[in-house]
Amino acid sequence: MVETLLDKAPLWLAGDGPEASVVVASECSLLRNLADFPFPARCSEEERRSIEERMMDVLERVDLLANGQYCPLSTSLLAGNSSEERLLAERFLAERLLMERRLVAFYQIQAKGPRGRMRFEAPAGAYVAEDQSMSIMVNGADHMCMRVLASGLQLLEVWARLNLVDDTLAGALDFAFDDRYGYFTSDLGHVGTGLKASVILHLPGLAMVNKIDEVDQLARERHQILRGLKPTIAFQIEGVARGLSQLWPKAGKKRSKGGSDARSSPEAKAVSEALYSDWYGVLYGAVAEAEGDLYLLSNTCTLGISEEETLFHLRHLAGDIIAREEEARQTIQQEDRLRLEDRVARALGLARKARLLEFSEALALLSSIRLGVATGLVEDYSIQHVNELLIASQGFHIRMKTGQDCDELTLGTKRADLFRTRFSPD
C-alpha cells in the first residue's frame, strides 16, 4: 500500500508557499477521541478493531476523504514475517511527516499487559490523502490524529482545511468533549483544543551568526517551543534505554551494572532491533542538537487558549524569526560573502562527488545548498529540489527503494548515488 506513495513527492515539498526560503512547511495536527472508548493504550484489541472499523466506515462515506488510501500498520511487532514490512511502512510515513515520529517508536512499547507480557498495539493505521498533504492516524496515542501539511508559512490555510475535516468527522462520530476541559486527549499536555501547530524553519543564517539561542529564548518567552531536527540514532539509544527500563525494571538495573540480560529475552530483542534498525531518519530534539539548520517551532499550550489565538501567536513569532533570519543572511552576504560562497560551493562539490554519505552529512550539505538557492548563489536548482531530497535521503525512504536488508554501508552508498544523480551538473 505504502509503496505506491514512494515515487509521488508530497505536495507540501513544492517550495511554492509564502516565505518558502525560510519556512519549509507548516503543519497542524488535531487529536480527537471517540466518546465511548478508553484511549487506545487502555483499549483491548477488540475495542481498537471497532475503532478502526468505525473510522473505515467514515472514510467510505465522507466525500471529503474520498481521495486517499488507508494503510494498516503494525498488527504486531512479534507477529512474524509481515511485521518488518509494516514497521517499514510506519517509519516511511513518519519520515514523510505523516505520522508523529515519537509515536512510532513509543506506541509499541506499552505497559505490561496481563501476566507481565509486553502488549503491543494491535490494529492501527493511517489514512493518507492522495496529495500526501493530509493524514489521519488511527489508534496512535489517541484514537485519531488528523494532520495537514502545506508548503511555506500557511498556518491559517492549513488550519482551515483541518477544521473542515474535523467538522466533517464530528458529524459522523461522537468525540469525547467536555465544556470545561474541551477535547479529551490521552496526554494531559494536549487537552483542550488538541491542536498542535508547527512550522519547520530553515535557519542557517541565524546559526552562522550564533543567534539561535536568542530565538530560542524569544520562543520560550512567548510560550512557544523551538526544537532542533536531529537524526534519530541518539533518540533510539535513549528510547531503548527508557523502553527497557519501563518494561523490565529489574533487567534494566542489571544492565546498568554491566550485564546484558535485558537484551536476551525475545521481546527485548524485538524492541531493540525495531528501534536500532531505523538508522537515519529525523526527529526533533534540543535546539543545540539541530542538524541541517532545521528547526521546528510549535505551540505548547492547548487549554485556556483558542485555536485562532494559538495560530496568531505562532504566526507572529514565526514572522519575527523569519525577519531575523533574513537580516542575518543579509549581514553574511555583505560581510562574509567569501565564506558563504565557499560553504555553498563545497557542499555542491561533495554532493556531486561523494561515494558515501551519512544522513547527518547529507543534511548539512542540503542545508548549505538550500541557503545557496535562497541567496541566489545557486541558480541551477530550486527550493523544491532540495526539499524533496531532504525527505528522500532518509533511511527508510532509501531502504524502501532498495529492499529491506540493506546495511549501513549500502545505505550510505545509495544515498550518495541519489545525491550524485540529483545534483549532476548536466
Place this chain on the structure above:
Amino acid sequence: MLCEKCHKNLATVRYAEVVDGKVKDLNLCPECLAKHQKEAVVGFELAKPGPVPSRRQAASKREHRADLVRERCKSCGQTLGQVLESGKVGCSTCYETFAEQVESILEGLHMGMRHRGKVPHVDDSRARVRAGLQTKRALLRGALRTEDYEEAAHLRDEIRVLEKELGAAEREG
C-alpha cells in the same frame, strides 16, 4: 463571707466568668480580683502543637499515600501512579477520577483551566439542549447576582426541564 481564693479577706466582689460556655461564679476580695483578672483568659491563643504522630500513625499515612497512588480509574483501570509518571490518562473518565491531581498538572502546563476553543459541530438535539442549558445557567447566575429572584426561580424551572430532556436523550443515545 471570706474570699474564695485567699480565704483570708472579706469578699466584696461577685465575679462571674464564662469559660467554655459555662458560667463560673466567684466571690473575691479586691486584691484577689486584681490578680485573677490578670490571669483571666482575655483573648484567643494559638493552640499548642498537637502530639507528634506516633510511628504507627506515620506509617498509616504513608500507606494512605501508597493507596492513593494505586487508586484506579473505574472506567479504564489506569492507576494514579501511572498518570503521575507519564502525564497520560487512560480515558476521559480519568479526568474526573483523578480530578485533583489532573487539575494541578494542567495548571502547570497550560495558560488557563477552561477550554476556550472550538466546540464540536454536532447537529443533534443533545448538543442544542446542552448549549441551551449553558446559556440558562449563565442567565441564572446573572439573575442571582442582581437579586432578581422571580426571574431566577423561573430560570431554575426551565433548567430542570432541560436537564430532564438531556438525560432522556442521553439514555436513548
